[in-house]
Amino acid sequence: MPAARAQAVWDALAAAGVKPAGLGARDTLRLEAGMNLYGQDMDETVSPLCAGLAWTVDLASPRDFVGKAALVASPPKEQLAGLILQDAGGVLRAHQKVHTSRGDGEITSGTFSPTLAKSIALARLPAGVPAGEVVSVAVRDKRLAARVVKPPFARNGKALVN
Amino acid sequence: MNVPKDLKYADSHEWMRAEPDGTVTIGITDHAQEALGDLVFIELPAVGRKLKVGEACAVVESVKAASDVYAPIAGEVAAVNTPVTSAPESVNEDAYAAWLFRLKPLDAGALDSMLDAAAYEKLIAE
Numbered sequence: 001m002p003a004a005r006a007q008a009v010w011d012a013l014a015a016a017g018v019k020p021a022g023l024g025a026r027d028t029l030r031l032e033a034g035m036n037l038y039g040q041d042m043d044e045t046v047s048p049l050c051a052g053l054a055w056t057v058d059l060a061s062p063r064d065f066v067g068k069a070a071l072v073a074s075p076p077k078e079q080l081a082g083l084i085l086q087d088a089g090g091v092l093r094a095h096q097k098v099h100t101s102r103g104d105g106e107i108t109s110g111t112f113s114p115t116l117a118k119s120i121a122l123a124r125l126p127a128g129v130p131a132g133e134v135v136s137v138a139v140r141d142k143r144l145a146a147r148v149v150k151p152p153f154a155r156n157g158k159a160l161v162n
Numbered sequence: 163m164n165v166p167k168d169l170k171y172a173d174s175h176e177w178m179r180a181e182p183d184g185t186v187t188i189g190i191t192d193h194a195q196e197a198l199g200d201l202v203f204i205e206l207p208a209v210g211r212k213l214k215v216g217e218a219c220a221v222v223e224s225v226k227a228a229s230d231v232y233a234p235i236a237g238e239v240a241a242v243n244t245p246v247t248s249a250p251e252s253v254n255e256d257a258y259a260a261w262l263f264r265l266k267p268l269d270a271g272a273l274d275s276m277l278d279a280a281a282y283e284k285l286i287a288e
Binding site: 024089119140 | 203225226247
């Protein structure tokens with residue numbers, strides 16, 4: 001579209017009742033749905049087994065496929081887990097350090113979930129940290145308690161975890 | 163954009179109001195809350211804390227970003243508006259009613275050098 005016409009198109013869409021939804025709204029929705037953002041929660045250096053995507057890979061099948069040997073040879077040392085902030089004290093954000101019973105991990109995406117009315121995050125944690133464990137997250141100068149959960153956090157506007 | 167005439171302003175987007183008892187009430191401006199978006203967390207300084215000019219002393223965090231609030235003038239924290247910490251959205255609803263903290267200024271004339279409404283309006287129009 002020629003840039004000069006963008007405003008007229010926007011106005012026409014708005015007049016037709018289209019609701020504007022920006023990146024922030026979309027990021028909130030995909031995080032509540034437990035969906036990875038490529039380049040943020042995963043990239044080509046992260047195994048699908050460490051990115052919450054093991055369900056997309058059929059290692060039991062006799063069929064060979066590109067990457068199968070590498071996945072079988074290196075069992076995952078990490079997992080992508082969900083976190084729900086338990087303490088008041090801020091909002092979970094990418095790159096905050098997470099201290100668990102199995103060692104340290106890091107938040108890859110975090111936000112405030114309007115559906116749960118709590119801060120939620122995806123975090124790369126050491127393998128073996130179970131759902132339900134309360135971990136501590138470094139938020140600015142504080143350590144705040146967060147609970148490990150299995151995403152998704154919400155579906156159809158209803159909380160699935162709390 | 164709402165910029166009340168009877169308040170003073172800092173270029174870091176705090177508003178200030180001189181109170182009859184000599185303290186100064188401080189909050190963030192309507193422009194600041196609009197830029198941050200829906201607030202979800204507020205942290206206030208401890209009462210009694212002594213602040214230097216420009217010292218980060220409170221945090222306002224929205225869905226989009228976390229931002230420090232700075233002491234626009236030097237002084238000692240005389241009071242904080244604790245109810246806003248459990249209702250951060252009150253700052254979005256009325257940034258001038260939902261004050262954050264009150265300072266006992268080190269220098270009683272400190273407000274004189276702050277921006278007036280016209281100067282602050284000019285700043286945010288740029």
